[in-house]
Amino acid sequence: MYRRLKLAILDYDMTLLDTLIDFYDALNRTLQLFGLDPISYDRFIYLFKNDRLGFEIVPRHIDPKEFWKTFRKIYESRYAKPMEGVEYLLNILKLYGAKNIIVTGREVPSLKIWNELRRFNLHHYIDKVYTMFDLILLGGIERELFDKSWLLINVLKEFGVEPEEAIMLGDYWIDALSSRNAGIPFIGITRYEERARDLYINGAIMVVKDLYEAARAISEIVK
Incomplete structure (x- = not known):
């Protein structure tokens, strides 16, 4: 808790x-x-x-x-659409007083992600964006492809937050492993059972199928 x-x-x-x-x-x-x-x-x-x-x-x-x-x-959002329940989840997180930070595996300037967020009218829910391009600019370490461990630790330091006061959500096993390396509890999101297995193996505390379920899970954790 x-x-x-x-x-x-x-x-x-x-x-x-x-x-x-x-x-x-x-x-x-x-x-x-x-x-x-x-x-x-x-x-x-x-x-x-x-x-x-x-x-x-x-x-x-x-x-x-x-x-x-x-x-x-x-990799860019040519055909993308917001996940069902994304605004509900982001709003719930804001109601809890959390800062919403995107850490993406794309290697592009963060401005490109901000432009996409504005296109989907999600930008007002987000406080900061980090990409693998930022990892390079900051002189960070990527131990293996798409490893976000260094970025996650950097985010904790920047906002003065302890790992147990944060949570991470993602769909890929390297996200779960990176989160575990940083000491941050991780909730996996996937519709595929095969990927759910890999998320658990790499440290997810739970795996949900959609963002509504993620919001309910977070409510149980923080109440």
Whole structure:
């Protein structure tokens, strides 16, 4: 139980926004940039659910780090829509007095995320945005691809918040692991059982299927 929830750290893609089609689009554009053939949507969904994209689509002669860094630079919200319940969740967090901080795996200037948030009229719920581009600017450490541990610890220090006074929400196992490394309780969000398993393995205290369920879970934790 929290003394008070002061900080809500939120992943962006597939947490606040449904960007699954954008993920698929950015993936195929990255494949083409590396001279590879695009994959079908059905194969993409299978590999995405089972976290096999990194193992089965990047050939051995291509550096996976360069591939995924290229991907996260061109990943953008072309076809995105807000997740159902996103305004409800963000409003609940504000009512608890929490600062809402986005920490995304995209490697773009934070201004680009702010522009997207304004497009979806979500900007007034958010207090700050960090991206992997900020990690580079701040001289942070990324121990493995998409590791956010350093950024999360930096956010805690910037806002003067203890890990137990914060919570993180996200959809990917590296988010859960990063949150665990920073000592922050983590709630996973996914519609896929396969990904839920990986979230629990990497430290999630619970996994929910949507943002309404996430809001209820947070209410139980902080009351």
